[in-house]
Amino acid sequence: xxxxxxxxxxxxxxxGDSAVxxxxxxxxxxxxxxxxxxxxxxxxxxxxxxRSNVGEKKDQRIAVTLNKTAKHFSLHITETQPxxxxxxxxxxxxxxxxxxxxxxxxxxxxxx
Amino acid sequence: xxxxxxxxxxxxxxxxxxxxxxxxxDMNHEYMSWYRQDPGMGLRLIHYSVGxxxxxxxxxxxxxxxxxxxxxxxxxxxxxAAPSQTSVYFCASSREAGRGYTFGSGTRLTVV
Numbered sequence: 311x312x313x314x315x316x317x318x319x320x321x322x323x324x325x326g327d328s329a330v331x332x333x334x335x336x337x338x339x340x341x342x343x344x345x346x347x348x349x350x351x352x353x354x355x356x357x358x359x360x361r362s363n364v365g366e367k368k369d370q371r372i373a374v375t376l377n378k379t380a381k382h383f384s385l386h387i388t389e390t391q392p393x394x395x396x397x398x399x400x401x402x403x404x405x406x407x408x409x410x411x412x413x414x415x416x417x418x419x420x421x422x
Numbered sequence: 423x424x425x426x427x428x429x430x431x432x433x434x435x436x437x438x439x440x441x442x443x444x445x446x447x448d449m450n451h452e453y454m455s456w457y458r459q460d461p462g463m464g465l466r467l468i469h470y471s472v473g474x475x476x477x478x479x480x481x482x483x484x485x486x487x488x489x490x491x492x493x494x495x496x497x498x499x500x501x502x503a504a505p506s507q508t509s510v511y512f513c514a515s516s517r518e519a520g521r522g523y524t525f526g527s528g529t530r531l532t533v534v
Contacts, residue, residue, distance in 0.1 A: 311481070316464075319462075342520060342521055344521070344522070344523075352527075353512060353525040353526065353527050353528055354465065354512070354525050355525070356522060356523065356524075359521070359522070399464060399465065403519070403520035403521065404520075408453060408470065408472055408519035408520045409467055409470060409480060409520065410455065410467070410520045410523060411467065411481075412457075412464045412465040412466075413464055414462060414463060414464035415464050
């Protein structure tokens with residue numbers, strides 16, 4: 311089945327800096343890659359996603375890039391703010407089924 | 423429109439007891455899943471369903487049963503609770519296969 315690796319497990323940045331979280335996947339047929347943000351004690355919430363026919367997608371300060379050849383995708387957050395502090399999860403949907411497989415998460419801390 | 427509703431929010435069980443975690447959605451979503459979240463492990467898929475009457479196993483199905491008699495409801499049954507099932511359980515639903523999942527608020531389960 312699909313395996314999603316996520317790095318780093320923790321990331322600390324200064325307010326205003328950029329943050330990058332990277333993920334790799336194993337199933338070359340995977341075709342959908344969402345990112346979720348989970349604040350402490352809350353439910354995961356979808357923040358951005360990308361499909362396999364697109365290389366990059368942006369939404370204000372958040373962008374996601376996908377390299378299908380290398381089977382990796384990344385989340386980029388620019389001009390970080392303290393409210394960006396949370397755990398971020400990448401995920402992938404396998405090409406042969408409808409299962410959504412998550413990475414183990416990255417704890418992002420934005421220091422004021 | 424309540425989204426995805428999970429009950430109960432908190433539960434303490436004794437080893438060997440059984441219980442059902444309830445999940446209901448009012449968005450007419452075909453796809454529903456149950457995940458468990460443990461520290462450092464991300465979100466792991468327990469069972470999922472692609473429509474009423476159709477269920478399948480995820481990554482960690484042992485000790486859990488599901489059924490999908492209606493589009494709206496997807497209960498998760500713990501047959502004989504074990505301390506290893508202490509976790510936070512999330513139900514999620516989506517309109518498309520594996521895409522844009524909306525999560526419920528979670529059930530925090532402790533087995534003593």
